[in-house]
C-alpha cells in the first residue's frame with residue numbers, strides 16, 4: 050500500500066528561483082500564501098539557486114539575486130521555529146537523489162514537460178533544430194524539482210498554476226520509486242495559488258517578469274511612484290463616467306484599499322468625478338504603507354549579507370540532519386553498498 054498523506058506528518062515546502070527582482074505579484078501570489086501556510090505546518094522554504102542556473106550565466110547577478118530572494122523571504126517571515134530556511138545548493142543529497150530519480154523517469158515524460166516542449170515548438174516554428182539553445186538542465190528541470198520535494202517528504206507544495214505539471218511529474222516519479230523499491234516517498238500535493246493569475250501588471254495582463262509589466266517590490270519611493278503612474282488606463286476625463294470592471298488601475302487598487310474605500314471609488318467610477326492621476330497617487334501611498342515594514346527589514350538584511358550567510362548555514366545544518374538519513378535509506382533500498 051502506498052503511504053497516504055493522512056497517516057504522516059503534514060509539512061509544507063516551496064522554493065523560489067533567484068532569477069530576477071521579486072515584484073508585487075510574487076509577494077501577494079506566492080510569498081505571502083507560502084508564509085501563511087508555513088505558520089500552520091512545519092515547513093521547508095528555500096532558494097532554488099541551481100534551478101536558476103538553467104537560465105542565468107552571470108556570476109555577479111546570480112550572487113546578488115540569491116541575497117535578494119533570501120532577504121525577501123526573511124523580510125516576510127520565513128524565519129521561525131518550525132520553518133527550515135535554506136538554499137538548495139547547500140544540500141548535496143538533493144543532487145544525488147536527482148540522479149537516482151532520473152534513472153527511474155521515462156524520457157518521454159520529460160519530452161512532454163511544458164517548458165521543454167514550448168522551447169522545442171518555438172524552434173520548430175522558427176525553422177531551427179528542435180533542441181536549438183535548449184540545455185540539458187532545462188530538460189532535467191522537473192527531476193531536480195522532484196528531488197527538492199521528495200528529499201523532505203513534504204506533503205503540501207504551494208506553487209503557481211504554471212508549476213502544476215511539475216508536481217504531477219514529482220508524484221509520478223515518487224510512485225515509480227515506491228513500486229520499484231517499496232514505500233519510501235510521500236506523494237506531494239500541489240496547493241495552487243489561484244490569485245497569482247489575477248494580479249494584473251501595469252498593462253492589465255498577469256503580472257510577470259516576462260511581460261515586463263511588473264510593479265517592483267523593494268525599490269525607491271521615486272521609482273515605485275513612477276511605475277504606478279505608468280499603469281495603463283483609458284483616456285476618459287475626470288467628469289466622465291468610467292467602467293471599474295474593465296479598469297486595470299482599479300483591479301490593482303482593490304488589493305490594497307479597505308473595502309469601504311474600494312466601494313467609494315467604485316461609485317466615483319460610475320458617477321463621474323474620478324481622476325486617474327489622484328487614484329494612482331493614492332495607490333502609490335497604499336503600496337508604500339503595505340510594504341514599509343518588510344522593506345525596512347529587507348534593507349537591513351541586504352546591508353548585512355553575512356547575517357544572511359549565517360542564517361542559511363543554520364538552515365543547511367538542520368536540513369542535512371534530515372536529508373542524510375533519508376538518502377541512506379534510499380541507497381539501501383536501491384542496493385548501493
Ligand code: TRP
Nearest residue numbers: 062063064065066097100194197
Ligand atoms: N520551479 C519553481 C518555479 O519556477 C521553483 C522551484 C524549484 C520549486 N524547486 C521547487 C517550487 C520545489 C516548489 C517546490 O517557480
